[in-house]
Amino acid sequence: MIDHADEGQLERYSLGAQGETDSARVEEHLLICESCRERLQETDVYTAAMRGAAQSLRSEAQDRARQPARPWLPLWSDALAVGLALLAVMLTWGPSVIHKSARELVPVVVLLETTRDSRTQTAPASRPLLLTADLTQLASYPAYRLEVVDAAGRRVVGSPPSPGSGKLSLPIAGGLARGAYYVRLYALSGELLREFGLRVT
Amino acid sequence: MAIEQQQEAIAKTVLQGISRRDREILTRFYLLEETQEQICEGMNLSETQFRLLKSRAKARFGDLGRRKLARRGLLRFA
Numbered sequence: 001m002i003d004h005a006d007e008g009q010l011e012r013y014s015l016g017a018q019g020e021t022d023s024a025r026v027e028e029h030l031l032i033c034e035s036c037r038e039r040l041q042e043t044d045v046y047t048a049a050m051r052g053a054a055q056s057l058r059s060e061a062q063d064r065a066r067q068p069a070r071p072w073l074p075l076w077s078d079a080l081a082v083g084l085a086l087l088a089v090m091l092t093w094g095p096s097v098i099h100k101s102a103r104e105l106v107p108v109v110v111l112l113e114t115t116r117d118s119r120t121q122t123a124p125a126s127r128p129l130l131l132t133a134d135l136t137q138l139a140s141y142p143a144y145r146l147e148v149v150d151a152a153g154r155r156v157v158g159s160p161p162s163p164g165s166g167k168l169s170l171p172i173a174g175g176l177a178r179g180a181y182y183v184r185l186y187a188l189s190g191e192l193l194r195e196f197g198l199r200v201t
Numbered sequence: 202m203a204i205e206q207q208q209e210a211i212a213k214t215v216l217q218g219i220s221r222r223d224r225e226i227l228t229r230f231y232l233l234e235e236t237q238e239q240i241c242e243g244m245n246l247s248e249t250q251f252r253l254l255k256s257r258a259k260a261r262f263g264d265l266g267r268r269k270l271a272r273r274g275l276l277r278f279a
Contacts (some may be wrong), residue, residue: 008252015234045208046262047231052205053212054232057224 005029005036007043014043107171112183112196113137120197121183129172133185133194136166143188146170148198151180161188176200211265215258223254230255 005013005026012018013026030037107128110121123129133146146168147158159170168185181198216224226244229235235243241251 011255015231017234017236046212046259048205049208049212049262050216050227050231050258052209053216054224054228056209056213057216058228058232 003029004033005039007039010036010040010043011047014040014047107173110198112185112194120199122199122201123176125178125200126175129175131170131172131183131198133168133170133183133196134166135168135185138185138193141187141193144168144193145186145188147184147186148172148176149182149184151182153182156181207269208266211262211269214265215261218261219258223258226251226254227258 009018009022009026013023018026030040107130108123109130109132110123112121112131112133131146131148133144135144143161143163145159145161148156148170150156156176157170157172159168162168170183176198178200181200183196183198184192185194185196187193216227219227222244226240226246229240229243230237237248237251240246241248
């Protein structure tokens with residue numbers, strides 16, 4: 001009965017970790033046993049692969065250790081740095097953007113004077129408007145209302161009847177498109193009290 | 202990729218898939234050529250534990266190798 005070399009023996013032989021006597025015994029067996037020679041070949045492949053892999057991982061670990069130490073900031077410092085950079089951008093350019101947006105939200109006041117020689121008022125297009133009619137020069141009525149019509153006389157927007165204590169306002173949140181308009185001031189009875197020209201540019 | 206490189210890549214996968222301690226044990230054995238006795242004494246493990254670790258690593262190596270070959274259609278089962 002042949003005593004085949006066990007796995008440990010083959011492994012130690014492959015690694016060269018056996019003493020002379022033990023190595024000689026294994027070699028004598030290998031001479032006559034093809035099965036063990038094949039097993040030794042597999043063991044050689046395995047030990048070489050493990051040696052190479054261990055070396056590779058060790059080198060990588062040493063390279064990592066040799067890299068300059070990270071600054072005192074922790075690992076999430078990259079995210080923090082990006083956040084701070086974004087904040088800096090917002091603080092630098094943000095106010096101008098915000099200012100512009102806020103400006104665009106503030107309605108433009110268009111004062112409609114009720115004197116007979118009132119000129120055509122102008123207003124910017126697509127900006128919130130606040131049409132304000134000064135009623136102090138007019139006879140007193142219980143209530144008034146404002147109405148905006150386009151050049152063809154079509155009603156665009158109007159205010160509900162209001163007592164109008166000296167002034168009557170008509171907010172137009174979405175503004176008006178470019179064109180010519182007329183702002184008409186009516187008494188509650190429907191009497192047209194004044195008409196103002198409004199050019200939206 | 203040469204066969205040796207493939208084998209090494211598989212072995213690397215095996216080593217990366219085990220704990221740091223187990224990786225240290227196998228590194229001492231295969232790379233630093235320490236004896237079983239030295240490793241067991243230095244890392245406070247029994248001979249049985251050492252053999253079991255080696256056996257599992259080798260089995261994993263064989264398993265990964267067979268899967269690789271099967272993916273490439275090179276492994277034919279009788």
